[in-house]
Amino acid sequence: MAKSGNTMFAVLGVLTKGVYSGYDIKKHFSGSLHHFWSESYGQIYPALKELVAQGYAVEASTPIQTRGQKKYQITPEGMEHFRKWLSAPIGALNYRDELLLKVFFATPQDKEVIRGLFEHELGELTNAMEVYREQQRALITQKQPPEDLPMWMLTLNYGILSTEARLQWCKESIEWLNQQR
Amino acid sequence: MAKSGNTMFAVLGVLTKGVYSGYDIKKHFSGSLHHFWSESYGQIYPALKELVAQGYAVEASTPIQTRGQKKYQITPEGMEHFRKWLSAPIGALNYRDELLLKVFFATPQDKEVIRGLFEHELGELTNAMEVYREQQRALITQKQPPEDLPMWMLTLNYGILSTEARLQWCKESIEWLNQQR
DNA sequence: ATACCCATGTAAAAAGTTACATGATTAG
DNA sequence: CTAATCATGTAACTTTTTACATGGGTAT
Numbered sequence: 001m002a003k004s005g006n007t008m009f010a011v012l013g014v015l016t017k018g019v020y021s022g023y024d025i026k027k028h029f030s031g032s033l034h035h036f037w038s039e040s041y042g043q044i045y046p047a048l049k050e051l052v053a054q055g056y057a058v059e060a061s062t063p064i065q066t067r068g069q070k071k072y073q074i075t076p077e078g079m080e081h082f083r084k085w086l087s088a089p090i091g092a093l094n095y096r097d098e099l100l101l102k103v104f105f106a107t108p109q110d111k112e113v114i115r116g117l118f119e120h121e122l123g124e125l126t127n128a129m130e131v132y133r134e135q136q137r138a139l140i141t142q143k144q145p146p147e148d149l150p151m152w153m154l155t156l157n158y159g160i161l162s163t164e165a166r167l168q169w170c171k172e173s174i175e176w177l178n179q180q181r
Numbered sequence: 182m183a184k185s186g187n188t189m190f191a192v193l194g195v196l197t198k199g200v201y202s203g204y205d206i207k208k209h210f211s212g213s214l215h216h217f218w219s220e221s222y223g224q225i226y227p228a229l230k231e232l233v234a235q236g237y238a239v240e241a242s243t244p245i246q247t248r249g250q251k252k253y254q255i256t257p258e259g260m261e262h263f264r265k266w267l268s269a270p271i272g273a274l275n276y277r278d279e280l281l282l283k284v285f286f287a288t289p290q291d292k293e294v295i296r297g298l299f300e301h302e303l304g305e306l307t308n309a310m311e312v313y314r315e316q317q318r319a320l321i322t323q324k325q326p327p328e329d330l331p332m333w334m335l336t337l338n339y340g341i342l343s344t345e346a347r348l349q350w351c352k353e354s355i356e357w358l359n360q361q362r
Numbered sequence: 363a364t365a366c367c368c369a370t371g372t373a374a375a376a377a378g379t380t381a382c383a384t385g386a387t388t389a390g
Numbered sequence: 391c392t393a394a395t396c397a398t399g400t401a402a403c404t405t406t407t408t409a410c411a412t413g414g415g416t417a418t
Contacts, residue, residue: 005376005377006277006279006282007377007378009282010282013282013285013286016286017286021397021398022397022398022399023396023397023398032285033282033285035276036276036277036278036281036282036285037277037278037281037282037285038275038277039378040378040379040380041379041397041398041399041400042378042379042380042381042399042400042401043377043378043379045398045399045400046399046400049399068385068386068387068396068397068398069396069397069398070397070398082286083291086283086286086287086291086294087291087294087297089298089301090279090280090283090298090301090302091279093278093279093280094219094277094406095216095217095276096187096217096218096219096275097217097218097274098187098271098272098274099271100216100217100218100336100339101187101190101191101194101214101217101218102267102271103332103335103336103339104194104213104214104217104218104332104333104336105194105197105198105263105267105332106267106332107328107329107332108328108329108331108332110264110267110268113267113268114332116268117270117271120270120271121271147288147289148287148288148289150289150357150361151284151285151286151287151288151289151295152285154284154354154357155281155284155285157350157353157354158281158284158347158350161346161347161349161350162343162346162347162350164346165342165343165345165346166339166342166343168342169338169339169342169343172338173335173338176331176335180331186404186405188405188406202369202370203369203370203371204368204369204370220406221406221407221408222369222370222371222372222407223371223372223373223406223407223408223409224405224406224407226370226371226372227371227372230371249368249369249370249413249414249415250368250369250370251369251370275378
């Protein structure tokens with residue numbers, strides 16, 4: 001039952017930024033974190049329970065609880081635990097890419113099908129780029145920039161660079177497929 | 182997100198390329214496929230069993246079985262099943278990137294730690310690039326290029342483009358962190 | 363003979379998603 | 391009043407990894 005992977009740290013990480021409920025935390029994973037990390041309620045609530053059990057977080061008694069909300073606050077022990085994780089080397093990236101898998105297994109006779117997949121991906125990536133650009137605008141035009149902004153910018157830069165690379169790959173691949181006909 | 186059930190198709194995909202044993206298939210996932218897909222024995226052997234049960238593969242009786250090897254061969258039904266999957270739209274990519282997660286949660290006081298992570302990543306990516314370059318050389322200098330080569334080249338191109346993008350991001354980020362001191 | 367790969371397979375644990383149950387509060 | 395949304399939580403399920411058990415073949 002004790003979660004030992006990154007989920008606990010991902011949740012704890014959100015708590016380093018403020019006092020939040022499970023529901024709030026989920027919104028983080030559906031928002032700015034969405035492009036490189038996500039967790040479901042089925043992970044978040046047990047993780048919070050476990051964090052409290054291990055003394056890394058406590059239920060915060062805010063004066064006015066809206067609805068049945070339970071807010072959680074990180075403890076000094078939790079902060080230490082988190083910063084230890086932060087400086088630890090990262091594990092191997094377990095990357096699974098369905099599009100790559102299909103392209104790899106495709107034969108020349110599947111060209112049209114693959115071209116269709118590329119076209120679709122092109123659309124998705126274009127949408128993603130718009131989201132990134134908007135997030136970038138939102139970050140830059142902030143009156144009171146928070147001290148963490150530079151780090152957010154770094155992750156945003158990655159989103160943009162990696163998406164551009166994949167976009168370029170799709171275009172080049174479509175180009176190549178068109179020349180084959 | 183989109184539950185894959187992709188394991189069966191990944192294994193079936195390998196069988197579209199030839200007659201292989203579970204052990205052989207594992208080697209595929211540790212080799213050329215490694216950069217975008219992998220499966221463990223704990224997935225492969227049950228998947229083969231299931232593929233046979235559903236009539237998508239059969240145990241091939243090769244004249245000489247080396248050791249206790251069992252070779253599997255795709256059936257026409259399996260081929261059809263596979264090609265149907267190939268043309269189906271891909272599910273949402275469930276991407277989890279521990280480095281991004283750490284960068285996102287880092288504060289300005291963690292800069293040195295983050296720089297260390299970037300430096301390490303830089304090394305990993307440089308190694309990865311060498312592997313890609315070597316694979317590229319191996320593919321190009323083939324006397325008898327197989328008909329699937331163009332598709333392999335496409336996946337290889339992606340490896341190179343995406344790794345270059347991440348490499349660039351690491352360098353830019355380190356650069357930026359150095360300027361902050 | 364003894365080590366060391368080759369090779370198959372499974373059990374158990376861990377990680378993660380999905381679907382549902384429950385109830386409070388707010389907007390129209 | 392009613393529908394939508396906010397919010398917590400869990401049970402069941404699927405997916406995936408890890409560790410182990412087993413035994414044949416090969417080279418020294």
